[in-house]
Amino acid sequence: MTTLTKEVFEGYTYVEGGVCAAKGFSANGLNCGINPDKEKNDLGLIFSRVPCQAAAVYTQNKVKGAPILVTQENLKKSENIASAVIVNSKNANTCNPNGTELAEKVCRLTARELRIAPEEVIIASTGVIGEPLPLEPFERAMPELVRGLSEDGNDRAATAIMTTDTVKKEVAVRFKIGEKECFLGGMAKGSGMIHPNMATTLNFITTDVAIHAPLIQEALSEIVKITYNCLSVDGDTSTNDMVSVMANGEAGNEEIREIGAEYEIFRQALFIVMENLTKMLAADGEGASKFLECTCEGAVDLDMAVAVAKSVISSDLVKTAMFGEDANCGRIFCAIGYANADFTMDKVEVTLASETGSVLVYKDGAVVSHSEEEAAKILAEDKIYILVHLHQGKVSAKAWGCDLTYDYVKINGEYRS
Amino acid sequence: MTTLTKEVFEGYTYVEGGVCAAKGFSANGLNCGINPDKEKNDLGLIFSRVPCQAAAVYTQNKVKGAPILVTQENLKKSENIASAVIVNSKNANTCNPNGTELAEKVCRLTARELRIAPEEVIIASTGVIGEPLPLEPFERAMPELVRGLSEDGNDRAATAIMTTDTVKKEVAVRFKIGEKECFLGGMAKGSGMIHPNMATTLNFITTDVAIHAPLIQEALSEIVKITYNCLSVDGDTSTNDMVSVMANGEAGNEEIREIGAEYEIFRQALFIVMENLTKMLAADGEGASKFLECTCEGAVDLDMAVAVAKSVISSDLVKTAMFGEDANCGRIFCAIGYANADFTMDKVEVTLASETGSVLVYKDGAVVSHSEEEAAKILAEDKIYILVHLHQGKVSAKAWGCDLTYDYVKINGEYRS
Numbered sequence: 001m002t003t004l005t006k007e008v009f010e011g012y013t014y015v016e017g018g019v020c021a022a023k024g025f026s027a028n029g030l031n032c033g034i035n036p037d038k039e040k041n042d043l044g045l046i047f048s049r050v051p052c053q054a055a056a057v058y059t060q061n062k063v064k065g066a067p068i069l070v071t072q073e074n075l076k077k078s079e080n081i082a083s084a085v086i087v088n089s090k091n092a093n094t095c096n097p098n099g100t101e102l103a104e105k106v107c108r109l110t111a112r113e114l115r116i117a118p119e120e121v122i123i124a125s126t127g128v129i130g131e132p133l134p135l136e137p138f139e140r141a142m143p144e145l146v147r148g149l150s151e152d153g154n155d156r157a158a159t160a161i162m163t164t165d166t167v168k169k170e171v172a173v174r175f176k177i178g179e180k181e182c183f184l185g186g187m188a189k190g191s192g193m194i195h196p197n198m199a200t201t202l203n204f205i206t207t208d209v210a211i212h213a214p215l216i217q218e219a220l221s222e223i224v225k226i227t228y229n230c231l232s233v234d235g236d237t238s239t240n241d242m243v244s245v246m247a248n249g250e251a252g253n254e255e256i257r258e259i260g261a262e263y264e265i266f267r268q269a270l271f272i273v274m275e276n277l278t279k280m281l282a283a284d285g286e287g288a289s290k291f292l293e294c295t296c297e298g299a300v301d302l303d304m305a306v307a308v309a310k311s312v313i314s315s316d317l318v319k320t321a322m323f324g325e326d327a328n329c330g331r332i333f334c335a336i337g338y339a340n341a342d343f344t345m346d347k348v349e350v351t352l353a354s355e356t357g358s359v360l361v362y363k364d365g366a367v368v369s370h371s372e373e374e375a376a377k378i379l380a381e382d383k384i385y386i387l388v389h390l391h392q393g394k395v396s397a398k399a400w401g402c403d404l405t406y407d408y409v410k411i412n413g414e415y416r417s
Numbered sequence: 418m419t420t421l422t423k424e425v426f427e428g429y430t431y432v433e434g435g436v437c438a439a440k441g442f443s444a445n446g447l448n449c450g451i452n453p454d455k456e457k458n459d460l461g462l463i464f465s466r467v468p469c470q471a472a473a474v475y476t477q478n479k480v481k482g483a484p485i486l487v488t489q490e491n492l493k494k495s496e497n498i499a500s501a502v503i504v505n506s507k508n509a510n511t512c513n514p515n516g517t518e519l520a521e522k523v524c525r526l527t528a529r530e531l532r533i534a535p536e537e538v539i540i541a542s543t544g545v546i547g548e549p550l551p552l553e554p555f556e557r558a559m560p561e562l563v564r565g566l567s568e569d570g571n572d573r574a575a576t577a578i579m580t581t582d583t584v585k586k587e588v589a590v591r592f593k594i595g596e597k598e599c600f601l602g603g604m605a606k607g608s609g610m611i612h613p614n615m616a617t618t619l620n621f622i623t624t625d626v627a628i629h630a631p632l633i634q635e636a637l638s639e640i641v642k643i644t645y646n647c648l649s650v651d652g653d654t655s656t657n658d659m660v661s662v663m664a665n666g667e668a669g670n671e672e673i674r675e676i677g678a679e680y681e682i683f684r685q686a687l688f689i690v691m692e693n694l695t696k697m698l699a700a701d702g703e704g705a706s707k708f709l710e711c712t713c714e715g716a717v718d719l720d721m722a723v724a725v726a727k728s729v730i731s732s733d734l735v736k737t738a739m740f741g742e743d744a745n746c747g748r749i750f751c752a753i754g755y756a757n758a759d760f761t762m763d764k765v766e767v768t769l770a771s772e773t774g775s776v777l778v779y780k781d782g783a784v785v786s787h788s789e790e791e792a793a794k795i796l797a798e799d800k801i802y803i804l805v806h807l808h809q810g811k812v813s814a815k816a817w818g819c820d821l822t823y824d825y826v827k828i829n830g831e832y833r834s
Contacts, residue, residue, distance in 0.1 A: 063751055063753065095779065130747040130783075238751065239747075239751050316733070323826065333546060338654040404829075
């Protein structure tokens with residue numbers, strides 16, 4: 001995985017702790033036997049000692065994992081109150097005849113052990129689709145999983161959700177609302193089957209900010225459009241994508257119940273954590289050797305900016321050219337040209353950049369002659385930035401992805417075995 | 418490339434000759450020096466001794482190769498009369514500052530040598546985007562190219578349009594309209610950057626049927642939706658896609674000027690040739706080791722059938738699983754689920770098939786337990802058929818593609834070098 005540097009945002013400090021950074025949250029993870037590799041955690045739990053206001057977004061795939069359906073139902077019943085997340089890897093519990101029943105049973109098991117209501121449980125699964133998932137590993141492991149909950153258990157939970165991920169993905173920030181110190185942190189998994197639509201791969205976010213669920217939902221739905229939805233590893237929108245946010249109010253601020261300055265502070269914290277997790281997911285894309293970021297500026301609206309940026313980082317031909325460190329810029333222009341948005345190519349400028357240099361490659365409807373050597377130097381870096389300026393409006397957006405490599409084919413030709 | 422068997426259609430006989438099968442057409446191809454490999458033809462010419470009624474469809478990419486713009490303009494000026502196709506490979510003449518001027522000059526060169534009007538020339542280019550294309554190779558080669566035109570020159574022309582193609586692609590059929598013997602044939606190129614939208618890669622079709630241009634356009638626009646537009650190798654819609662049809666009337670039938678029985682005979686011939694070429698393009702996709710065909714039945718309308726079939730054969734995860742011969746059917750269900758169409762999954766049935774057997778893998782919203790051994794046997798074949806029955810309507814469509822292999826990454830990591 002490419003090492004990313006976190007962008008600095010005034011008023012927000014990155015801290016350790018992931019989903020346990022916020023006060024009142026504990027976590028744990030262990031191997032319960034779904035994954036035959038006993039060294040690999042496959043079951044994770046996040047718990048808040050007080051009930052949380054909660055919000056979530058889900059995959060738009062018509063094939064939905066049973067856990068997605070059960071979580072939607074739970075949050076409806078509980079009126080958006082949640083106290084725990086239970087999540088397994090290695091088996092997606094999707095397309096199984098008894099999948100919903102199993103997921104409900106796991107919620108009941110978790111709730112009983114934690115002494116909470118079953119509808120306060122957010123449940124998620126990730127892994128192979130269409131393989132039966134037995135209840136027995138959950139039954140056997142639940143007492144130990146709950147007993148082991150601790151305020152530094154975030155790493156154990158974060159490793160439990162990994163599948164083909166090569167690194168665990170956690171981010172947390174500290175910030176202030178009035179005089180109150182607040183925390184917001186999250187963990188994510190994802191490496192392949194990543195082309196989120198309205199939601200993404202598994203992401204669990206916790207905060208001690210006191211905020212009413214509908215406002216969390218509003219912030220989450222807005223931010224997901226410019227973070228996770230701008231990420232593509234392979235164009236495949238998963239069946240089990242979910243992002244959940246739990247806010248337990250332990251920071252002690254007066255509950256945020258309307259849009260205003262305090263809501264904006266919370267919203268920015270959520271954006272920072274979600275953008276960082278998105279970039280980490282891109283950098284750890286299956287088989288990736290390079291991190292790609294495309295910025296589209298000068299768009300008429302956000303949809304246009306996102307369509308162009310995402311089209312570039314989704315192109316298999318751009319991705320293989322980046323892997324081959326071949327400045328075959330025509331493929332970038334081609335991908336801009338088939339983006340689903342209404343703009344003209346005449347004013348477009350395209351710049352290829354890395355952290356050490358940049359080169360203008362397209363202007364006035366044609367290639368700008370440039371030094372192949374300079375372009376090659378940029379592509380030799382492991383973080384490549386493609387800047388597209390449409391010069392047609394004032395809106396910008398970013399999208400993130402990775403190169404397409406032999407290892408992607410290898411990982412996915414052999415995934416189940 | 419996988420060897421395909423041509424489907425049998427009553428009343429139509431496959432014949433040799435490609436674009437020269439129809440009476441009155443000749444062709445030639447040679448190396449003019451755009452491609453430094455002197456063994457590889459890079460310039461092709463198709464000529465009709467009498468002017469033709471012509472129709473074409475073009476890429477919908479906003480970045481359009483200069484030859485696309487010039488051909489559109491020519492057919493407009495000539496009121497859909499064409500006499501020749503001039504086409505080069507190795508350089509797409511796209512995103513070049515003087516690209517249009519160059520393409521116009523090549524049309525004039527071709528026309529002068531053939532003693533026709535420049536606007537009767539259809540021009541096309543394929544290859545690298547954004548590299549200047551000099552006029553000199555065309556000037557030098559044109560006399561020899563025209564001198565060498567012959568009624569068995571179709572292979573020379575078909576090889577001239579190949580880029581990363583491993584085989585030349587030609588199909589022709591013989592049929593009758595009334596008592597008149599007619600021919601319709603075509604050639605195609607394409608291997609990567611294939612995800613056509615309203616048109617595709619380069620395809621040139623010739624016929625001796627007498628038919629009015631607007632009817633050719635109607636048949637072409639309709640058939641392209643269920644043939645080339647249902648093809649995907651890598652999700653990248655090219656800048657230079659074009660399909661042209663030229664009809665010179667040498668068969669001697671009374672010109673078809675309205676929709677009726679004779680139009681249907683012509684339309685079916687066009688469909689047969691275009692479907693065969695589409696399948697040949699899929700089987701020779703860059704790096705392909707397997708041919709994939711997805712049939713979607715029971716759709717409410719054609720858009721739905723196409724969306725589902727194309728979603729399956731476009732999925733990188735399905736494609737890598739096929740390469741790995743891994744019956745990871747969950748990926749197929751996932752790709753059906755994110756197809757952009759409005760249907761429910763409950764009634765869907767999915768069957769995996771080869772020429773030797775088939776196995777039902779999905780029904781009633783869940784995986785059907787099946788023998789892994791049987792599934793593995795199917796996937797060991799080099800032609801894989803995925804059958805999706807939506808059970809929601811009566812319309813069906815097919816889509817074609819190939820597996821995603823190490824060789825695809827290799828070819829595209831190194832394409833320019």
